[in-house]
Every structure is written in structure tokens, then in C-alpha cells.
Amino acid sequence: GLAGAAGGRAWAAPEELEPNTWEEITTYNNFYEFGTGKDDPADNAHMLTTSPWTVTIDGMVDRPGDYAFEDIMKKMTLEERIYRLRCVEAWSMVVPWTGFELADLLDLAGVQGGAKYVAFETAMRPDEMPGLSSPVLDWPYVEGLRLDEAVHPLTIMATGIYGRDIPNQNGAPLRLVVPWKYGFKSIKSVVRISLVEEQPPTSWNRYAPNEYGFYSNVNPQVDHPRWSQATERRIGGGLFAPRVPTPMFNGYGEEVASLYAGMDLAENF
Template sequence: MARRWTNRLTENDITPEAAFLNRRQIMAGALGAAGASLMGLPQAAHAEALTPHPWEDITSYNNYYEFGTGKDDPAQNAHQLTTAPWSVTIDGLVERPGQYAFEDILAKMTIEERIYRFRCVEAWSMVVPWNGFELADLLNLAGVTSDAKYVAFETVLRPEEMPGTRTRVLDWPYVEGLRLDEAMHPLTIMATGIYGRDIPNQNGAPLRLVVPWKYGFKSIKSVVRITLTDKEPPTSWNKANAREYGFYSNVNPEVDHRRWSQASERVIGGGLFAKRQPTLMFNGYEDEVASLYKGMDLTRFF
């Protein structure tokens, strides 16, 4: 089912020299510093070059309600989270259930750079140069059984380290879910880094899901459990408000949030006078993922 993600570069994708040199420097720096992480070549997810947002933007403007509901709360509070040692429990309909230590997972995975658009359900967006591996590879490590249809994810819950969880903003722990074919799609990754550096706590350290064609809240952070099931798993925002947040939550400019339009978005970092940008179907990944939803009424399965 899952092919490796393949480049579909055109002449338009040739990276400007300055940006290219810049990226080599970043990679060289990261390789020199980390040594262990092996990075693939930059991939274009669409026939257009994406310019990643600065590190500062990506790591200072976050929704991670476990550390507070303000956009700057995660950057201020997330340092309290202990991310080592870390392990992920993979259970449910898998051949090799168990606790997988983070280092053991990393040792078996190929870390690649994936520059993806990131679109929040609140109608803002940024471009993030993630480092990570395909979720399919991790699921194959545990061996998905043939009766599995969905994947459920759970974020760590430690009230003593996560001040936001002391109030019941949501029904903690944060949980998310994907259909198995969405989870196995080559665009779906588990991110462990940004710009070649370890992913900061406020962005979901030590590893988080990234599903670039869905609203950001689907990309669950600091994952401690992955469960393969045959039933659609509950998801946090759907539990909190089912009329506003569906299980699928695919980026779709034609299906509005009940309280605001999703037709356009505000690109982070543009300042006070930046123009809104039109939102793209499936966040610009229509060619890659539209077939997953063939025949589905996307206004009903939003």
C-alpha cells in the first residue's frame, strides 16, 4: 500500500542558490553537531518551492494547550516537560505490541527533511522544515494486523510538568486518530526535529505526528501511545465540540468552521499589514491525497 514518497520536481523547483547554500549550511551544522541524524534531500511536496518560516516563528507561536491556552504559553512552560527517557507504547491490532524506547525507534528509522505547509484550524499557517520518518515505517516495525482499520494516538499527560492540564480545557490526555490508509500515506510523518535540530518541547518533543493536509490539531504532539484499532477512535476536539471538529478535519477552503471562514488564512510572520492568502484544498496536497476521500461527501465527513 505505502510507496516511498517520491520527488516530483520540475524546473520550477530549483532552489535559489542562496537558499540552497543556506540549507547546506544548516544541514552541515546539524550533521556536525548531532552526528547521528542522517538527512535526506529536501523534497518538494508540490510543484512550487516553499520557503520555511524562521525558527523563531515556528517555536514561539504554538497551540499546545497542555502548557496553556496563550500562543506564547508553550514556549514559556514546555521546558518543564521531561522528554528523556521516552518510550512509545504501540498496542492493539499489531503483531509486536510493546513499549518502544525512543532511541530504539530512531536507530531503525531513516530521518528525512520534509518541508510542509502547516495550516491551523484557527486560519493561520506557516511552513515548517520538519525532520522525521514516515509513520508507515514505525507501524511496520510493530507489524499492523490485517483487521486494523484505524490508528489512535495519545499525548503524554503529566499535570506536574504540564500546567495547562490542571484545568479541564479539554478532556486530558489529548487523543487523536487517523484512518489506517491516512496513517500509512507517505506524506504522514512522525517528526523528531525542525531545521535539523531536536524538536523543541513546545512543538511536541520528542516525537509528534505531522499530517500536512489536515488542520494542525490532528498532528498530535509528544506521543506516548499508538493503538491500532478496528473502530474510529475518539479525538479530543471532536469530544469537546463535535459540531465544530470532525474526525477527518482535512484542510478545506469550502467547508467553514462553524465560527469562522476557512477560505483564507493569515500567514504567520507577515506583520500587521500582511495580506490574507487563499487556503488550498487539502492544504496544497490535493494531488497526493484526494484519492483517499474519493466518493466521500466532505461537508459531511469534515
């Protein structure tokens, strides 16, 4: 169990996780707004203006509005979280994020009783994001979580890596990190967070509903139609890197399995 810290704060950096290097984390990215190649984001993301930045929080909240990034940062408590990151493409990394719990941000806006889901949206700026000119996905990129997933203490908004500001290619200035789900759920460069009653659309699910489910929990027993999810390759192992088994919920089962009690996870993939 990679995440299985007995007692105390189970979500705080399990000892045995050794983070990938800064270079690995910041040069091998999926961020299709900057191109579909793994090195496109590192090459192109410098074009994105991340300051000033505002996040619109709206929908079923007591205090809807545009929240300036600096104002959010003044109110949040930053901490380091060393998390495994498992991409749906069957590779993985370990990233030392800096960030704050999404629950704290949602408290800032005051979630109303009827809200059941949280919808997220990435910035869409054709002048600063060359990838938007190709119709890979319907832009802007959107994601969503069930409210209980969103307020789970493992779910954070990351603003840094290795204690430095998060680079643009990794989702500056703030991005979601949901470590027990495939990486594409952890939406980058967030500009809107909406509390809603109905399950919101998500980009990859809209593109190929048979390949990418709403939940997209890391699950070695449910294969992607085009490849197995039973194993993964840790980035950084070079040309002869072995495949290693993928743990259920990416190793965070102890903390999150209860969220899905009684659900058929093959059906709700």
C-alpha cells in the same frame, strides 16, 4: 498549487515553499497542556522531561510493547520534509520538519489485518504540564487517523525542525505531522499508538463535534462555524499581513484526494 511537484517524489519539499523562521515556529504554538495562550508553550514546555521516552504501540499489532525513543530512532530513516501547516484557526506556517514516515514505525510493530484506524495519545503529566490543571479538554489529548491516512507517505512522525531536535513546545520528542489536515490532528509528544478496528475518539471532536470533525481535512469550502476557512494568514507578515486563499487539502490534493474518493467532504468534515 503549492505542493504540486510534477513527477518524482511529490512529497519532497516543493521548491517554492519558504520556511518560517525558527523563532516563528517555536514561539507561536497551540499546545494546551502548557496553557491556552500562543506563547504559553514556549514559556512552559521546558518543564517536560523528554528523555527517557517510550512509545507504547499496542492493539492490533504483531509486536505490541513499549518502544524506547532511542531504539525507534536507530531503526528509522530520517529525512527533511518542508510542509505547509494550516491551523484550524486560519493561520499557517511552513515548517522544515525532520522525521520518518509513520508507515515505517507501524511496520516495526507489524499491523494486523483487521486494523482500520490508528489512535494516538499525548503524554499526560500534571507535574510537568501546567495546562492540565484547567479543564479545557478531556485529558489526555487523543487523536486518530484512518489506517490508509496513517500509512500515506506524506504522514510523518517529526523529531526535528531545521535539523535540530524538535523543541518541547512543538511536540518533543516525537509528534505526528499530517500536512493536509488542520494542525490539531498532528498530535504532539506521542506516548501511545494503538491499532484499532473502530474509529477512535479525538479530543477536539469530543469537545465540539459540530466544530471539529474526525477527518478535519483542510477545506476552504467548509467553514468552521465561527470563522471562514476560505483564507488564511501566513505567520511572519507583521501587522499588515494579507490573507491568502487556502488551497484544498492544504495544497496536497494531488497526493491525497484519492483517499476520499466518493466521500461527501462537507458531511465528513
